[in-house]
Amino acid sequence: MKKEINRYIDSNKDRFISELFDFLRIPSISSNSLHQSDMNKAAGFVKSHLVAAGADFADIIQTNGHPVVYAEKFVSEELPTVLIYGHYDVQPADPVELWNSPPFEPIIKDNKIYARGACDDKGQMFMHIKALEYLVASNNLNCNLKYLFEGEEEIGSVSLENFIVNNKEKLKADLVLISDTAMIDNETPSIIYGLKGITYFDITITGPSKDLHSGINGGTVSNPINVLCGIIGKLKDEQNKITIPGFYDDILTPSENDKRYLEQVDFDVEQYKSEFGLIETSGEDGYSTLEQISFRPTLDVNGIWGGHNGQGAKTIIPSKAHAKISMRLVPGQSAEKVINSFVDYFKSLTPSSVSVEINAIASCESALTPTDSIAFKAAELAMFETFGKKPIPMRIGGSIPVVSLFEKHLNANSILMGFGLNSDDIHSPNEHFGVFNFLKGIETLPIFINKYGILFQKEEFSQLETKHN
Amino acid sequence: MKKEINRYIDSNKDRFISELFDFLRIPSISSNSLHQSDMNKAAGFVKSHLVAAGADFADIIQTNGHPVVYAEKFVSEELPTVLIYGHYDVQPADPVELWNSPPFEPIIKDNKIYARGACDDKGQMFMHIKALEYLVASNNLNCNLKYLFEGEEEIGSVSLENFIVNNKEKLKADLVLISDTAMIDNETPSIIYGLKGITYFDITITGPSKDLHSGINGGTVSNPINVLCGIIGKLKDEQNKITIPGFYDDILTPSENDKRYLEQVDFDVEQYKSEFGLIETSGEDGYSTLEQISFRPTLDVNGIWGGHNGQGAKTIIPSKAHAKISMRLVPGQSAEKVINSFVDYFKSLTPSSVSVEINAIASCESALTPTDSIAFKAAELAMFETFGKKPIPMRIGGSIPVVSLFEKHLNANSILMGFGLNSDDIHSPNEHFGVFNFLKGIETLPIFINKYGILFQKEEFSQLETKHN
Numbered sequence: 001m002k003k004e005i006n007r008y009i010d011s012n013k014d015r016f017i018s019e020l021f022d023f024l025r026i027p028s029i030s031s032n033s034l035h036q037s038d039m040n041k042a043a044g045f046v047k048s049h050l051v052a053a054g055a056d057f058a059d060i061i062q063t064n065g066h067p068v069v070y071a072e073k074f075v076s077e078e079l080p081t082v083l084i085y086g087h088y089d090v091q092p093a094d095p096v097e098l099w100n101s102p103p104f105e106p107i108i109k110d111n112k113i114y115a116r117g118a119c120d121d122k123g124q125m126f127m128h129i130k131a132l133e134y135l136v137a138s139n140n141l142n143c144n145l146k147y148l149f150e151g152e153e154e155i156g157s158v159s160l161e162n163f164i165v166n167n168k169e170k171l172k173a174d175l176v177l178i179s180d181t182a183m184i185d186n187e188t189p190s191i192i193y194g195l196k197g198i199t200y201f202d203i204t205i206t207g208p209s210k211d212l213h214s215g216i217n218g219g220t221v222s223n224p225i226n227v228l229c230g231i232i233g234k235l236k237d238e239q240n241k242i243t244i245p246g247f248y249d250d251i252l253t254p255s256e257n258d259k260r261y262l263e264q265v266d267f268d269v270e271q272y273k274s275e276f277g278l279i280e281t282s283g284e285d286g287y288s289t290l291e292q293i294s295f296r297p298t299l300d301v302n303g304i305w306g307g308h309n310g311q312g313a314k315t316i317i318p319s320k321a322h323a324k325i326s327m328r329l330v331p332g333q334s335a336e337k338v339i340n341s342f343v344d345y346f347k348s349l350t351p352s353s354v355s356v357e358i359n360a361i362a363s364c365e366s367a368l369t370p371t372d373s374i375a376f377k378a379a380e381l382a383m384f385e386t387f388g389k390k391p392i393p394m395r396i397g398g399s400i401p402v403v404s405l406f407e408k409h410l411n412a413n414s415i416l417m418g419f420g421l422n423s424d425d426i427h428s429p430n431e432h433f434g435v436f437n438f439l440k441g442i443e444t445l446p447i448f449i450n451k452y453g454i455l456f457q458k459e460e461f462s463q464l465e466t467k468h469n
Numbered sequence: 470m471k472k473e474i475n476r477y478i479d480s481n482k483d484r485f486i487s488e489l490f491d492f493l494r495i496p497s498i499s500s501n502s503l504h505q506s507d508m509n510k511a512a513g514f515v516k517s518h519l520v521a522a523g524a525d526f527a528d529i530i531q532t533n534g535h536p537v538v539y540a541e542k543f544v545s546e547e548l549p550t551v552l553i554y555g556h557y558d559v560q561p562a563d564p565v566e567l568w569n570s571p572p573f574e575p576i577i578k579d580n581k582i583y584a585r586g587a588c589d590d591k592g593q594m595f596m597h598i599k600a601l602e603y604l605v606a607s608n609n610l611n612c613n614l615k616y617l618f619e620g621e622e623e624i625g626s627v628s629l630e631n632f633i634v635n636n637k638e639k640l641k642a643d644l645v646l647i648s649d650t651a652m653i654d655n656e657t658p659s660i661i662y663g664l665k666g667i668t669y670f671d672i673t674i675t676g677p678s679k680d681l682h683s684g685i686n687g688g689t690v691s692n693p694i695n696v697l698c699g700i701i702g703k704l705k706d707e708q709n710k711i712t713i714p715g716f717y718d719d720i721l722t723p724s725e726n727d728k729r730y731l732e733q734v735d736f737d738v739e740q741y742k743s744e745f746g747l748i749e750t751s752g753e754d755g756y757s758t759l760e761q762i763s764f765r766p767t768l769d770v771n772g773i774w775g776g777h778n779g780q781g782a783k784t785i786i787p788s789k790a791h792a793k794i795s796m797r798l799v800p801g802q803s804a805e806k807v808i809n810s811f812v813d814y815f816k817s818l819t820p821s822s823v824s825v826e827i828n829a830i831a832s833c834e835s836a837l838t839p840t841d842s843i844a845f846k847a848a849e850l851a852m853f854e855t856f857g858k859k860p861i862p863m864r865i866g867g868s869i870p871v872v873s874l875f876e877k878h879l880n881a882n883s884i885l886m887g888f889g890l891n892s893d894d895i896h897s898p899n900e901h902f903g904v905f906n907f908l909k910g911i912e913t914l915p916i917f918i919n920k921y922g923i924l925f926q927k928e929e930f931s932q933l934e935t936k937h938n
Contacts, residue, residue: 031781092783098679155781182685196684200782209746210567211897215665215867216651218797219709219767220741220758222751225792226701226770233702236695240688272689277678277788282691282822289689298688300786301695303776308793312500312624313669313831314561315795315868316896317769319746323694324777326784328687353751362782398684399784427785428680 001140001450002385005443008134013439017113019049020126020438023088024106024115030066030089030155039066039151042088046129046149047071053129054136055147063159066151070170073132073145080456081144082449083173083412085402086125086180087153090117091427098429112432119433120426124179124418125149127441135446142453146173150402153180156200156362157401164402164409175375175452176406179441181418184265184392186436189383191376192416194258194294194395195403197329197366199339200302202359203228205321205350211307214315222353224321225306231349232323235299239285242299242327244338244345252332254295257371261393262294275423294395298328328397335363364401369413374455379415382448386440417448470609470919471854474912477603482908486582488518489595489907492557493575493584499535499558499624508535508620511557515598515618516540522598523605524616532628535620539639542601542614549925550613551918552642552881554871555594555649556622559586560896567898581901588902589895593648593887594618596910604915611922615642619871622649625669625831626870633871633878644844644921645875648910650887653734653861655905658852660845661885663727663763663864664872666798666835668808669771671828672697672815674790680776683784691822693790694775700818701792704768708754711768711796713807713814721801723764726840730862731763744892763864767797797866804832833870838882843924848884851917855909886917 009016028042029035043060050058050071058071066089093103093116101107106115113123128147135141148171150160164171181192207224208217237243254262267290269281283292292298306321308314329338339360350356370376371393383391403414419441425431478485497511498504512529519527519540527540535558562572562585570576575584582592597616604610617640619629633640650661676693677686706712723731736759738750752761761767775790777783798807808829819825839845840862852860872883888910894900 031783032779092777092779094777094779095680154783198684198784200784207747210894210899211564212745213867213896214767214769214771214795215667215797216762216865216891216895217745218769218866219761219765220750220752221745221747223769225773226705226768229698229701229770229773230705231702232695232698233700236699276681276686276690278676278690278822279824280822281689282820283689292688293685296688298683299695300683300687300692301698301776302683302783302785303778303787304694304698304790305774305778307770307772308561308563309772309774309791310501310561310563313793313795314500314623314771314896315667315669316771318772321773322778324782326683326782328684351751353747353749355748396685397687398682422685425679426685427682427783430679 009439016130021106023122024117025104027104028089029092030152043067043069046088049129053133063163065159068163069149071147075141075144079143080174083146083176084128085176085178086149087121088149089151089154091154100430111435114432116431118431119420119424121180123433123438130442131445143449161405164405171410173412176412176414178414178416179418180400181416182420182422189387189391190394191379191391192396193369193371193393195367196397196399197335197364198399199335200326200362202361203323204357206355208319210319212317214317223317224354227354228321234349240283244341250332251330264392293397297330301325329366331366331368335365364399365404367403374459375415378448378452378455379417381451382444385447386444478908485599490575492591493586494573496573497558498561499621512536512538515557518598522602532632534628537632538618540616544610544613548612549643552615552645553597554645554647555618556590557618558620558623560623569899580904583901585900587900588889588893590649592902592907599911600914612918630874633874640879642881645881645883647883647885648887649869650885651889651891658856658860659863660848660860661865662838662840662862664836665866665868666804666833667868668804669795669831671830672792673826674823676823677788679788681786683786692786693823696823697790703818709752713810719801720799733861762866766799770794798835800835800837804834833868834873836872843928844884847917847921847924848886850920851913854916855913
């Protein structure tokens, strides 16, 4: 099968890339309401390419937020069903001035595709559409396929839970397959089995009812920026422990498997530092960088603003100061519980001379998927076939809200088979995706589907045998 | 004299206001280089109005920054010379969306002139030009007058010291007169005799070389916003004392006069709170609000920014975080010493995992002017004549860099006779200046000049008498 796929890729890769470029040219930034029409355009693009690739049908389904694109390729009731998930929305491109080429005018440089969304997740979800095209063209399908591509992943998948709950029957599947993660490097494939949860807050501190003069009023009123900074400064202690009461209480201790998998990762801290331009790493005391990424919850201020940020000196005490603060959660922690304890704690740190408004604008639970399933086995076999190396199971710091939703509402586990790299700058300027990685995904995914179909039937057969004996 | 002035004002006030409106329509924002041509336009406006009012000549003199307008009205070598200082530049208007009417389209509402610069300082400096017009028209001048109007007060008067040093002979004067401050209220005139100094810093913390993903990298790198907030949180302690080592060491204890004057101020903390929309006041422990304003140094963050500040959730660790931080200094403190100790202290609080850049972008020394001079006496008499009440001497929290420069280089004390109110929102949206205040200034200033001329000659005469006896 591998040889045949590679022949197909060789004859079609220029078209694949050119189609992806068309997709990347649509600035489908879900967080900015000015891009509403681009969101619709991107959804339309996805729908038409699913149909062209051979889906039985594809629908654009409205939600309270951005639409979902849903498609099916049905083969037989005897066969297992794989639900493929991805997202067509992208992060904002700011700071735009740091891009070397415009974020929505894709180009190839050094065999990498540069554009916002090149990797996260347009490039990776488009691999699945091209894998479908191959599987249909080669008449090689031993699974039923369903496709769910949402437009709100970058804003916390706000409408998706409702959509899943209301469409349980439609979405029913034996397995969810997602490509929205990275491998260790192009020679070291990996499969993600653990994701962090997230809670994300919008915070505003209000002091005086209007901007004041820092001379006339300085030293007599609470300055909301000073107050906000003071509170943020207290959210972690000198050991970089998060100080929210009870924050660490429910965390599950990593298992023996977790530790064994972590040992397989060949992590070079010097390379990590140079890759991200760090003077030194810095994190929770008592844990290695890899443990911090894999097993520990984190807290970061993602944005802060207030007062004068232009040229020169403006001597004001601003009326308001704002911050965006998020936490990544690990298995055992509950997003809801963390939200409540964060809000309580933040309020307890706020002096009575100012008012505070805290909104949790996105959250999801962490997820651990089994590594002893036939799906995981199929993923290992497929990657071994195309990379020549067994993939390393990994827990990572990122969050994919849907994974826990699929577990909860569809009772379906996910396989996280991503082909990006951590160096792809997916939330930064100059996001990119290797041409190698894009084509490697298109090569590996049909093999995975095929192997999963075979193993699924084999297992069913052996279960039948057991029953008959 | 008062009756005659009021007649003149009555017949001309509509024109005075209409001329001031023309001045206010020029967006002469000194901190923004996009307004360079507006700065030149404003300087031209000032020059032409000085000449029209009766100055012997008026020049626009280039500096390394924005130009200075200088004019003279010479009467006689026998008479004292008063140097009148003001500034034609204004603060930025942002946040523009909070203005009820456009900041550079002046209007009168409830007998107040609304526009950026209406009070600070275009309205107040224009009173002096109209006072000159009256004094020349009525042929009533017993002082020589010099005018120095700069365009960089709102950015720390960066070019002015050089200008003064290079023009000592030209600027030579017995007294400096400045209207760039506020009175207690329209029934309670006051004269400022103490000003705070200022140091203003632009600070940037750099962590990773680019924005990172808060999931992939969270918990392993120093987030520059968290770091910046942590440092800012340490700049004051729980008692709101500034923690810079040695910061309070050189402060001069308020004199008996200082305390006596302060007691004359009828300060209503409830009114202060409601005026500025405060839940409660907040400042250095152990001092009343009025003492904090008058006698104590302060520290405020005037602006902060970094990371995502748009809609929704962007899960990044930004590469950089920025802040503008300023301190107000009191007599005894040296701006240079504070700059050095702040920079050292800030760096000592910065962890080695990030880099920090600190630039002092503006500074000036505090100033105390004598309250036992004939100039102060003349000011008291003039205000008593026009307000029917003796003005209260006050030390305030604002900074006027030139006052200490005039002392240092011209050996000249200043009289700070301002006609604004603290509620004029001079650095906020909806800055305004009462029509009452504008006209009261035009009424009082010629009387002050006249009384100063008389007292000066009287003192010279009595000194001569003493000498001859």
